[in-house]
Amino acid sequence: MQADEEVKVLLEYCKVPRSRSEMQGFMVLANRDYFRKNILNPLIKGGLLKLTIPDKPTSPKQKYYSEKR
Template structure:
């Protein structure tokens, strides 16, 4: 959606008010998302912790990173936790599984 299609204009006798909504989440391109996923899986051939993976991708938002990348990879069976019984453990590490999709 372009900025022009979200821009509203209100004309008053002596001035014009332009309103542009802000705060919508940025949508990542599917190509970038696929590249990031591939980097994570390649990097996690050996177990890596959450911060090591985030640093590799130069990302800062832990919640968004987990929601967009880590959780979907785990749900698809491409990434697994080294300690699945304690998913929030500070010692949790992630490793790529051997069943990657071709």
């Protein structure tokens, strides 16, 4: 239940495009691989987060955003 609430807060935070490091810092998670595998990638695959540069998913300038609802 707590994880669901954290994801909702993160998605709200990402209504403005954010970098991976900004999101990771916001969630106070130090391990980049953990964040990417367990939080970021599932949100992208689930369609909850979108990429600002979808044709270059590994771009260092990549940012992520949630749809405004």
